[in-house]
Amino acid sequence: MEHTFTSKIQEIAKKHFGDLFNDVFERSLLLQYLNHKTKSANKGSKSRGSFANLYAVYVLVEDYLKNKFDETGEYSKYEGAEYSKLFTRQRELPFGGKLQNHALNNRMKAEFKKFFPSSEFEPILRNLKTNRYWINENLLKVSIGKDCFNIAHALIEIIDAYVVTKQDAFQNFIKACEKLQDIENQQSEKVEEFILGLLAPNVDARLFEIVSFAILKNYYQEKVIFWGFATKPENFATVHKVNRDYLKLYKTGRTNANGGGIDFVMKPLGRFFQVTETLNFKKYFLDIDKIEKYPITFVVKSSESIENLLVKIRTNALKSYGIEAIVEEYMNCIEELISIPVLAQRFKEVERQGKLHEILAEIIKQSKVEFNFLEEEEENEE
Numbered sequence: 001m002e003h004t005f006t007s008k009i010q011e012i013a014k015k016h017f018g019d020l021f022n023d024v025f026e027r028s029l030l031l032q033y034l035n036h037k038t039k040s041a042n043k044g045s046k047s048r049g050s051f052a053n054l055y056a057v058y059v060l061v062e063d064y065l066k067n068k069f070d071e072t073g074e075y076s077k078y079e080g081a082e083y084s085k086l087f088t089r090q091r092e093l094p095f096g097g098k099l100q101n102h103a104l105n106n107r108m109k110a111e112f113k114k115f116f117p118s119s120e121f122e123p124i125l126r127n128l129k130t131n132r133y134w135i136n137e138n139l140l141k142v143s144i145g146k147d148c149f150n151i152a153h154a155l156i157e158i159i160d161a162y163v164v165t166k167q168d169a170f171q172n173f174i175k176a177c178e179k180l181q182d183i184e185n186q187q188s189e190k191v192e193e194f195i196l197g198l199l200a201p202n203v204d205a206r207l208f209e210i211v212s213f214a215i216l217k218n219y220y221q222e223k224v225i226f227w228g229f230a231t232k233p234e235n236f237a238t239v240h241k242v243n244r245d246y247l248k249l250y251k252t253g254r255t256n257a258n259g260g261g262i263d264f265v266m267k268p269l270g271r272f273f274q275v276t277e278t279l280n281f282k283k284y285f286l287d288i289d290k291i292e293k294y295p296i297t298f299v300v301k302s303s304e305s306i307e308n309l310l311v312k313i314r315t316n317a318l319k320s321y322g323i324e325a326i327v328e329e330y331m332n333c334i335e336e337l338i339s340i341p342v343l344a345q346r347f348k349e350v351e352r353q354g355k356l357h358e359i360l361a362e363i364i365k366q367s368k369v370e371f372n373f374l375e376e377e378e379e380n381e382e
Helices: 006-027 029-037 051-066 083-092 102-115 152-183 188-197 205-220 281-290 306-321 324-331 340-352 356-370 373-381
Strands: 124-127 132-135 141-144 147-150 224-230 239-246 248-251 264-267 271-276 296-300 334-338
Touching (some): 029 152, 051 132, 205 264, 306 324
Antiparallel strands (some): 224 239
8 A cells, every 4th residue: 555655664664774675665564554554644634643553663662672672682581661661651752642551452453453464473462460561573573585674763763754744734734724814804714614624524533622622612602501509499489699601611631631531521511521433332331431420412523413323322232232221321321412514503603603713713722732832832932
């Protein structure tokens, strides 16, 4: 499979392996895996970055090189890298601040097997008792005739180059947003087209969450709620004070954070929101379990109708559980589903209220936080 970043991979491979770079690439499953995982490099900020599985490889190969096993040849005697150090290192890398442990523990291995089902080697080795990890050195060594090449340094350089490309893409995205701010009054249709284009099933999950928040925050803040405390709940006349509040949506942290099924929180109603791109009912039910079956609203990266989404979730859950009472208990915890068409409709409503500027400003603000551009700007100012 060739894509725009393949030429960069070949360029790096040629630097390390000379005229035999194509032969090394053809015989290296790890290099081919990187080729699969970096196909979004030049598709801009909207495409998925796939950093988790790449960083699982990166930190293990980095540990391998740090201990000079490519020179000593004694990796087979190594006690393994500590999980805590690998996990910490993943989160230090660009875009890795909120990565979880799935890639190191299983996800990368499962995906590698999907791409290369006949491979006799697993890429990541793990000792469950000691919680130590290794990269499979068999996949780092490539034999071409009498020559044996170690691809460890090339792997690190390829992933570094991919990260730089994605950083540039997100920086360009933010610059594009800022340019749209300058023309929004004269060419609002361009701004509208740009924002609606971010509400698509193939958009990067983090951008989708950011845009969803920007739309919903502005949508809800025009809604008013009246509430108060009554000395006798059954008698409304005993309410001693009525409060008038606008609904306010808060983002609980960066995207992909392990927030226990909470991406946004609304005051004063206390509603929980979780953004998801899957239709797997197990993910929905797991989020519901995390917050002890507290009602939750799911913002779903899907263009399907709400009715179809609910039918799919319920039907698949019934196939698995077989007990209607259990499934209905979970389904009753889904306070609302908000799909792409619903988000687009709410965007139109907010736009009619003249809040296009506020939505775009929120997208820029949250994107800078997400991709660390605020920190970079502060450093430059200093």
